[in-house]
Amino acid sequence: MSELRVRVLNEDEWPKYREIRLRALRESPEAFVASAEEEEAFDEDVWQARMERSRRILAESEEDVVGVVSIGAGHRTTIPGAGELFGLWVDPPRRGTGVARKLMEEAARVGRDEGLRQLLYWVGTDNGRAVAFASSFGFRPTDDRRPMRIHGVDEEDAESEEMMMVYPLGDHGGVPTSL
Structure with missing residues (x-):
């Protein structure tokens, strides 16, 4: 397997982000609230x-993009100090090979560099693999839930639920802050 490189995109690399985002939406429509068509x-x-x-x-392997994650520093949450x-x-053939872990490690580094105290991650409650992965990384479930509409699954949109998981970034003794 070739060497994996994980990096933060520059703002002018939006076409590269667009390409991988649309690829992800097409490949795993059930994992996202948005649709590729939209x-x-x-x-x-x-x-x-x-x-x-x-x-x-x-996450890139040679010339291929094999994974992506985004981190927003507070624009989607009202919890102070949270991103x-x-x-x-992650591209299906690369799942289970450490790509997601490397993406999460870089996201945590970026969050710390931006002064965040914790990361929030909304995960579909019926996505056992994602819940298990986030838990193994150190995210902890909360009681916060929200409905999730999944586009592009079968002929009609499906209803599901997401739970918020929290990962402390600083020295908080493993206890999420501001919840």
């Missing part, structure tokens, strides 16, 4: 604005 219609300025408000982290981790996706 996001394909976005203008360039929407993609550029997305790059300005969140960090986009890629939200979202959009985690």
